[in-house]
Amino acid sequence: SLLVVIMGRALLVLPLFVSLLVVSSLSWQVKVVNHVNPCVGRQYCTIKLFTSGNAQQNLCEGSSVTIQGDDIPSTGLGIQENGEYCRCCGNEAGCLNPDNAGMELFVSQGNCANFKLNPPFYCGVHPPNAGNIVNVAMNGTWPNCQATLTRKATAPGCQSKC
Secondary structure (H helix, E strand, C coil), X not given: CEEEXXXXXXXXXXXXXXXXXXXXXXXXXXXXXXXXXCCCCCCCCCEEEEEHHHEEEEECCCCEEEEEHHHCCCCCEEEEEXXXXXXXXXXXXXXXXXXXXXXXXXXXXXXXXCEEEECCCCCCCCCCEHHHCEEEEEEEECCEEEEEEEECCCCCCCCCCC
16 A cells, blocks of 8 residues: 655555456355246246255346345356146156256356256255246346246246146
8 A cells, every 4th residue: 555645635556457456356146036827827936045054035027136245155046936737757766756946046256147057956966947937137237137938938837747
């Protein structure tokens, strides 16, 4: 730091690298906007989000929530579509069938538009993949990202039994 006195006023001048360090360490966030409608003929809160420590939050159609980057696990923000969908390859021991569909949203640090949807990794080898049901559109300017969720036109319908 450098103390400069100009016309009787003291000014504190920070070196450039200190200022850049402060800016780059700012927290990021993602606002999740849910426009996923329930399966035809059903009424339910369509999305559940999974954050650090396996904390869970339902997000009904038309709702939004902002999640701080520090609350998103290293594997990504867990997104579950709460309808019931059949597993692709039949029943798996100890797993529900039909079951909810899941996926992980991973956003690259520094760029809201650079994201990846990872398949679910819970119960069995073939859990329903929300990537087949939910479209994710990312926008915003870092560090303020927005993920808008909608139902894919090609999404399978919900099932009561498989």
